[in-house]
Amino acid sequence: MADDPLVVGNSTDAVILVGGQGTRLRPLTLSAPKPMLPVAGLPFLQHLLARIAEAGITHVVLATSFKAEVFEQHFGDGADLGLELDYVTETEPLGTGGGIRNVLPKLRGDTIMVFNGDVLGGADLGAVLDTHASSRADVTLHLVRVSDPRAFGCVPTDESGRVTEFLEKTEDPPTDQINAGCYVFRREYIEKIPGGRAVSVEREVFPVLLAEGAHVQGHVDNSYWRDMGTPEDFIRGSADVVRGIAPSPALPGQRGEFLVHSGAGVAPGALLIGGTVVGRGAEVGAGARLDGAVLFDGARVEAGATVERSIIGFGARIGPRALVRDAVIGDGANIGARCELLNGARVWPGVDLPDGGLRFSSDV
Numbered sequence: 001m002a003d004d005p006l007v008v009g010n011s012t013d014a015v016i017l018v019g020g021q022g023t024r025l026r027p028l029t030l031s032a033p034k035p036m037l038p039v040a041g042l043p044f045l046q047h048l049l050a051r052i053a054e055a056g057i058t059h060v061v062l063a064t065s066f067k068a069e070v071f072e073q074h075f076g077d078g079a080d081l082g083l084e085l086d087y088v089t090e091t092e093p094l095g096t097g098g099g100i101r102n103v104l105p106k107l108r109g110d111t112i113m114v115f116n117g118d119v120l121g122g123a124d125l126g127a128v129l130d131t132h133a134s135s136r137a138d139v140t141l142h143l144v145r146v147s148d149p150r151a152f153g154c155v156p157t158d159e160s161g162r163v164t165e166f167l168e169k170t171e172d173p174p175t176d177q178i179n180a181g182c183y184v185f186r187r188e189y190i191e192k193i194p195g196g197r198a199v200s201v202e203r204e205v206f207p208v209l210l211a212e213g214a215h216v217q218g219h220v221d222n223s224y225w226r227d228m229g230t231p232e233d234f235i236r237g238s239a240d241v242v243r244g245i246a247p248s249p250a251l252p253g254q255r256g257e258f259l260v261h262s263g264a265g266v267a268p269g270a271l272l273i274g275g276t277v278v279g280r281g282a283e284v285g286a287g288a289r290l291d292g293a294v295l296f297d298g299a300r301v302e303a304g305a306t307v308e309r310s311i312i313g314f315g316a317r318i319g320p321r322a323l324v325r326d327a328v329i330g331d332g333a334n335i336g337a338r339c340e341l342l343n344g345a346r347v348w349p350g351v352d353l354p355d356g357g358l359r360f361s362s363d364v
């Protein structure tokens with residue numbers, strides 16, 4: 001019945017797609033898959049897993065491919081998070097649709113909630129499941145509105161909220177409603193996805209379902225939403241979690257302008273603002289200025305250096321009075337004193353820039 005109470009828990013499985021290569025976040029994704037990069041000091045996936053647990057779903061299947069082993073090494077059977085985690089690995093990436101189809105043998109229920117593994121969101125997952133149940137849809141898509149839909153799946157709906165088209169990354173979007181990367185499937189619609197080959201859920205599965213007349217419902221809301229696929233979004237998303245703008249049940253407690261994790265050292269006179277996070281064992285020197293900085297574990301920012309809207313990789317070092325703005329510094333890199341890294345600069349892991357070795361001005 002349409003007004004049946006929603007049943008989650010054992011009857012609803014979650015599937016998280018985490019097999020992408022995270023190319024736009026290189027060089028950070030050379031050593032870790034995108035969903036494992038620390039956001040506000042915790043692996044990104046931990047925030048999503050906590051939201052899934054909070055919604056009452058306990059069985060979660062991770063669809064892995066690129067750097068598959070890292071996930072299981074970190075999360076194990078999921079008991080620490082109150083979850084039962086399963087892992088299914090694609091030896092060759094099967095795409096988003098192929099990845100969903102590939103986990104079919106692990107699914108237990110008739111309702112499957114699928115997540116892109118790189119979306120920081122605040123949607124009420126229970127409400128998405130309610131829409132799916134009350135509209136008796138075959139598939140329900142969570143949709144949000146963005147100012148520029150061209151980088152996403154554009155998803156127009158009719159007056160009843162039913163999806164009329166799915167246009168992945170179109171140059172001429174007919175609406176600002178986009179695919180937020182969270183779907184509810186009736187199990188048989190996963191069984192229909194062709195097996196044994198790469199399939200895109202966005203370019204093949206959804207357009208075919210719509211052409212065949214399946215009931216694909218949209219669930220639109222105004223929740224916090226950000227795809228974490230680029231350095232700019234990753235930095236903003238991390239800062240939003242630190243400040244409490246993006247909800248995360250994985251990090252309970254008060255939020256403020258910065259977050260310093262255990263074992264980190266911040267010298268007196270350092271300024272930490274803009275949602276800066278200082279990872280475990282990281283060090284910040286006297287008079288350093290960190291504004292919207294993401295310091296991974298073991299990173300060091302020396303005295304008088306400035307880091308703005310940038311990611312400093314595991315164990316990387318920013319020398320005294322260096323300036324790092326809108327940049328990504330790879331794991332273990334060393335940025336010498338007074339160097340200037342600006343405007344989209346990406347330093348590869350282990351690179352050693354000597355003191356004063358890269359500047360945009362002629363003074364030393």
Ligand code: GDD
Nearest residue numbers: 017018019020063093094095099116117118152153179227
């Ligand atoms: N298992 C598996 N196998 N996972 C994959 C594969 C694969 O072959 N390819 C990608 N993924 C995972 C990625 O790890 C990521 O979590 C998710 O699928 C989406 O891939 P992205 O590469 O991040 O896609 P996108 O951001 O360009 O676009 C997608 O997300 C947008 C919302 O964030 C699409 O679903 C768009 O329609 C959507 O608007």
Ligand code: MG
Nearest residue numbers: 118227228229
């Ligand atoms: Mg993405």
